[in-house]
Amino acid sequence: MPCPDRLLREDGADFERLVHQALNCAEIRQALRRTRGVVNAEQLRTLAMRASAEIAASATAEYAAYLRRRMAAAAAQPWPPGSTPAGRGRAQLAAILAALVPPLAGVAAAVFLLLGYGLELTTGQLELARSLVIAGWTSALVSAVVALGGAIALVAAAARTPSGPGAPPLADPAVAHARAVWQATLWERGLLPFLRRQLAAPCGPTPVTVPPGRPERLTVADASAHPRRDGG
CATH class of the missing domain: 1.10.287 (Helix Hairpins)
Known part of the structure; x- marks a missing residue:
């Protein structure tokens, strides 16, 4: 399966939840307090959502592996009554x-x-x-x-009626494991480093631009409810 360059629709809300958790973890809250109001959480949230392509690219391989597991598990499930x-x-x-x-x-x-x-x-x-x-x-x-x-x-x-075709059958241990690996990678390599860079910028957060003619959409990575770190 080729690696997707955009989030599937059902994964967008999960990415947003992960951003919310990161903004509420102890490290980011402390860094926000040190800015003395120059930067606030809502600004960081907006920047993170606009920079979803950059953030999600850190876990491209893990997301592709998760999707493969998810699709295989969905294909192996029996037809529910009335769906044949x-x-x-x-x-x-x-x-x-x-x-x-x-x-x-x-x-x-x-x-x-x-x-x-x-x-x-x-x-x-x-x-x-x-x-x-x-x-x-x-x-x-x-x-x-x-x-x-x-x-x-x-x-x-x-x-x-079953949920959408891309809905993850998380009862499958292999799918759950692939999802956890992908979430951890996205959290460690993508989201937290991005927020740290924005908070460390001497002139405040760097504006994120979206190419002309393209909607502001989430790209590559389903980030479902990652366990909070550092008390977040």
């Missing part, structure tokens, strides 16, 4: 029926009831009127049952 092609086809058919049957049955119920009660009040055809009324209430019952069944099916499908 046949299961998805049945789910789609059920969704179509749940969308079409209730309104059609409701319209039929209204027509039958209107005709039935109308005949009962205006003519002597009681037998036909009662048949139409029975058909109307039956259609109304069918509409309600199908609507309820469709709602239950949707809730059940949502409950068993």
Whole structure:
């Protein structure tokens, strides 16, 4: 698998959490106090998020290894119920029926009831009127049952739908280990050195520029909740 040059979408929030933890560790808090207000934590947070490419590049190899483990573990997992092609086809058919049957049955119920009660009040055809009324209430019952069944099916499908394709199956020990290695590398080689450089700059933090025409996006490295260091 080629090494990615951008974070996967589901890893962006984890990078931000790691930045938050670094800004709250004892070393960075003490360094911020020594600046006597020249630099604050929010400025450092903004700089770190804008410099995510530089920070994440320190753990490129570890991130690629983590992604390989994660993808292999996800591929090895069995298909959940309803997620196979046949299961998805049945789910789609059920969704179509749940969308079409209730309104059609409701319209039929209204027509039958209107005709039935109308005949009962205006003519002597009681037998036909009662048949139409029975058909109307039956259609109304069918509409309600199908609507309820469709709602239950949707809730059940949502409950068993797995998380996104890139979501890490962390129950796998190999995936958890690869993630921990990658996080530690990102923390030690990327994030803390970057914050130290910004705090040591004699004129304050160095502005981070983003190339024109490119959005400010996180790049290469999922940084999920790293254990805090130095009491952070």
